[in-house]
Amino acid sequence: MKPKVTMIAWNQNDNYVVTAVNNHLLKVWNSSTGQLLHDLVGHADEVFVLETHPFDCRIMLSAGHDGNIFIWDITKGTKTKHYFNMIEGQGHGAVFDCKFSPDGQHFACTDSHGHLLIFGFGCSRPYEKIPDQMFFHTDYRPLIRDSNNYVLDEQTQQAPHLMPPPFLVDVDGNPHPTKYQRLVPxxxxxxxxxLIPQLGYVATSDGEVVEQVIGQQTVDQDEPGLEPSILDGMIRQLQLEQDQRNGADPESAPSGPQNGEGTPRRG
Incomplete structure (x- = not known):
């Protein structure tokens, strides 16, 4: 099999180039001369993440579909730290992306199971203030297409971008307390x-009846004591424009642009 480069990254001062190859090796090159300096061995599957440390020119992070996360000293060609993304009862999770924090003290990764992994120095107590499982209740909801081939949410018959902000739920669809719902823009x-969703019973494809979020209340912008939400206002405006287009009489619509300006159609 002919080797193929799957990812490439320069270190912080551009003196070194690191390439990930589909034979699971990482190669460190001198960026000026093109000389191969080190082969970094450790991954057991393809690597699609190479992340440079924000200020330490020696450090490079790599992560791959094998669930391994390595921190390398590329000047010496050695590993300084290794993490393995093992998920209890499900094997390992492929790592899809990683980023260092600006101060270089932490890095965060996302994996194939929808997890956010945060590594670094210090105490994890601040991260314990939020639930381990957070999903939008509209995640994985089926979509359909209408007669105009526009995409709609199957349950509400609305365009997804015109739906009100979703609720935060756990993996079983149970809504989180109101203090977490305010985290949603x-x-x-x-x-x-x-902030309390309307719950109902819905039959799954397996015939099982489960309790799920089936609807949501929207905020009345005229309710005293509440500041209007910019996002809700944009949604209402888009919905109004769509309703006006759908209800407009084609014969009464202007045949062309007026004053040299036209109104583009929103898809």
């Missing part, structure tokens, strides 16, 4: 009663 200023 567009719900920051909602009263508590508007």
């Amino acid at each position: 567009g719900r920051e200023n909602c009263a508590d009663e508007h």
Whole structure:
């Protein structure tokens, strides 16, 4: 099999180039002369993540579909740290992306199972303030196409971008407390009663009946004591424009642009 480069990255001062090859090796090159300096061995599957340390020119992070995360000293060609993304009961999770924090003290990774992994120095207590499982209740909801080939949410028959901000739920679809719902853009200023979703029983494809979020209340912008949400206002405006287009009489619509300006159609 002919080797192929899957990823490439320069170190912080551009003196070194690191390439990931589909034979699971990482190669360190002198960027000026093109000389091969080191072969970095450790990955057991293809690598699609190479991340440079923000200020230490010696450090490079690599991660791959084998679930391995390595921190390398590329000047010496050695490993300085190794993590393995093992998921209990499910084997390892492929690592899809990694980024260092600006101060270089932490890095975060995302994997194939939807997890956010945070590594670094210090205490993990700040991260324990939020639930381990956070999904939008609209995640994985089926979509359909209407007669105009526009995409709609199957349950609400609305265009996804015109739907109100979703609720945060756990992996079983149970809504989180209201203090977490305010983390969703567009719900920051909602009263508590508007942060409680409407629950109902829905039959799954296997015939099992489960309780899920089936609807949501929107905030009345005229309700006293509430600041209007910019996101909700944009959604209402887009919905109004769509309703006006759908209800417009084709014969009464202007046949062409007026004053040299036209209104583009929103898809």
